[in-house]
Amino acid sequence: MREAALLRSQGLSASYGHVEVLKPIDIHVAPGEFIAILGPNGAGKTTLLKAIMRLIPSQGELMFDGQSIVNTPTWALADLGMTLVPESRMIFGPMTVLENLQLGAYSRPGADRAAVNADFEAVLKLFPKLSQRLDQIAGSLSGGEQQMLAVGRALMVHPRLLLLDEPSLGLAPRASSEVFQALGQLNQQGLTILVVEQKAPLALSLAHRAYVMHTGQIIATPDPKDIASRDALAHLYLGDIQ
Amino acid sequence: MYNASTLLQFLIGGISVGCIYGLVGVGFSVLYNASGIINFAQGGFVMLGGMVTYVLYSLVGLPLIAAMIAAIAFVALLGLVIEWTIIKPLRQRSASVFIMILATLACQILIENAALHLIDDKPHSLPYFTPGPPLQYAGIAIGLQTLWIIGVSLLIVFLLGLFYSRTQFGRAMRACAINPEVASILGMRVERMVASGFLLSAALGAIGGILITPTQYTAFFVGVPFTVSGFVAAIIGGLGNPLGAFIGGIVLGVLQSAGAVFIDAGYKNVVAFGVLLCVLFLRPQGFFKSLVE
Numbered sequence A: 001m002r003e004a005a006l007l008r009s010q011g012l013s014a015s016y017g018h019v020e021v022l023k024p025i026d027i028h029v030a031p032g033e034f035i036a037i038l039g040p041n042g043a044g045k046t047t048l049l050k051a052i053m054r055l056i057p058s059q060g061e062l063m064f065d066g067q068s069i070v071n072t073p074t075w076a077l078a079d080l081g082m083t084l085v086p087e088s089r090m091i092f093g094p095m096t097v098l099e100n101l102q103l104g105a106y107s108r109p110g111a112d113r114a115a116v117n118a119d120f121e122a123v124l125k126l127f128p129k130l131s132q133r134l135d136q137i138a139g140s141l142s143g144g145e146q147q148m149l150a151v152g153r154a155l156m157v158h159p160r161l162l163l164l165d166e167p168s169l170g171l172a173p174r175a176s177s178e179v180f181q182a183l184g185q186l187n188q189q190g191l192t193i194l195v196v197e198q199k200a201p202l203a204l205s206l207a208h209r210a211y212v213m214h215t216g217q218i219i220a221t222p223d224p225k226d227i228a229s230r231d232a233l234a235h236l237y238l239g240d241i242q
Numbered sequence B: 001m002y003n004a005s006t007l008l009q010f011l012i013g014g015i016s017v018g019c020i021y022g023l024v025g026v027g028f029s030v031l032y033n034a035s036g037i038i039n040f041a042q043g044g045f046v047m048l049g050g051m052v053t054y055v056l057y058s059l060v061g062l063p064l065i066a067a068m069i070a071a072i073a074f075v076a077l078l079g080l081v082i083e084w085t086i087i088k089p090l091r092q093r094s095a096s097v098f099i100m101i102l103a104t105l106a107c108q109i110l111i112e113n114a115a116l117h118l119i120d121d122k123p124h125s126l127p128y129f130t131p132g133p134p135l136q137y138a139g140i141a142i143g144l145q146t147l148w149i150i151g152v153s154l155l156i157v158f159l160l161g162l163f164y165s166r167t168q169f170g171r172a173m174r175a176c177a178i179n180p181e182v183a184s185i186l187g188m189r190v191e192r193m194v195a196s197g198f199l200l201s202a203a204l205g206a207i208g209g210i211l212i213t214p215t216q217y218t219a220f221f222v223g224v225p226f227t228v229s230g231f232v233a234a235i236i237g238g239l240g241n242p243l244g245a246f247i248g249g250i251v252l253g254v255l256q257s258a259g260a261v262f263i264d265a266g267y268k269n270v271v272a273f274g275v276l277l278c279v280l281f282l283r284p285q286g287f288f289k290s291l292v293e
């Protein structure tokens, strides 16, 4: 069978010590898709992304572009075409905005200079706020600008699949919607996106498909276009708050 | 009781030896940045720089410049070997940084004993890089080797600054120090940065050892005092801040020189440890802004 998915996990599980934080998980992401993974705090969303990025040991199968990546070291994934915008942004705070963006292109060969420059221009076009702050220390940016920088830095990898961990975390509503608007544009230009979010409405407004995680498992795959399933999601969150 | 030119003479002496402490301190900081490890074998690299140059120049008969380059290459390679054979396996077993630091202390002892048994137990010197009488000016004499020490040290610190800010690899070394996990997500190989940190810091130590040997001497036992002074320099500068470490080295060199003038030449290490304790009590983060924090 020809593998149609760009990313596929089969029975992917992970533990911290004796606690199985990730029960066997099956997900797939097809080229061009925008996938949302929703779920309350502590559901295991970050752990899933870390397992996908080979940052933590895991069991089960994981395929990127038809090739197993279970034995691939994290650093080699950028070259294959996959990178992550980590939770709470994690920009290189003491370095300048420009240096952060330059480091995004670290794994690309020097011969790609023209392509790297094109991506750099594209990032500045997508986030014009960054272009006025290239020489500023990244740690001094506002939360929204830092998130733009984190996304921009990841785009400099020139990924085919972009993973994002709660890009709206700690951002003002306006900044979150700016970031998601950019993600929508990127997806329309052909970039495959897998985004983890707690703010369900924001993610569902753009997603083609969604997975809902709870206590380390996928418990639902709601249709983002279906209002009823949005309501069901709201109930799930309410249940979690109590 | 002291006239101005005597004091100035001591000041220059302090700056000169302080440059060497600075280079050793820069070595500490470079490696700390790359790995979080404090390498107590750093003084061993200083000693080997002088001793290996002595062997290649005086015993093998190579020209001085060739002997120096070969010695730097040898010591840098030794730094890599230590990383491969000792530090890397420890990292792979997720050993704590404390264990790795202890391992570097063991390396220092190994290096010292290897030099004692493979070379000898006598002090040795090297000729001045350029022969000639000291420059005389207003009652002060500045030896030509002093100019070499100050000039080469400044050049190295300048080049290191360019390396960290202008080259993609240098920037990546800083990034790995700030957040290794994110660095790896972007395609950087953190373990290579650690290896490069060992290579670079060993080379810096060797260069320091070669520069200072003509004005003093080298012997198998000179490493530990350099480890102490270099470590104090790095702490004054704020561990992980190479430029701060270099300035810290000069500060320490001048203070030691002042101690020798106003107290007694034998109080060198008392001054060094005194400064270390004062900094640790009063300002443990050092006096200069770190590249990382």
Ligand SMILES: Nc1ncnc2c1ncn2[C@@H]1O[C@H](COP(=O)(O)OP(=O)(O)O)[C@@H](O)[C@H]1O
Residues within 6 Å of the ligand: A016, A021, A039, A040, A041, A042, A043, A044, A045, A046, A047, A048
């Ligand atoms: N490093 C860790 N060590 C032990 N437990 C952890 C660690 N990181 C996360 N956990 C636990 O794993 C579970 C899932 O965490 P996480 O993946 O961060 O959830 P989410 O991203 O959905 O909020 C939580 O119960 C959390 O307490």
Ligand SMILES: [Mg+2]
Residues within 6 Å of the ligand: A045, A046, A047, A087, A165, A166
């Ligand atoms: Mg999370």
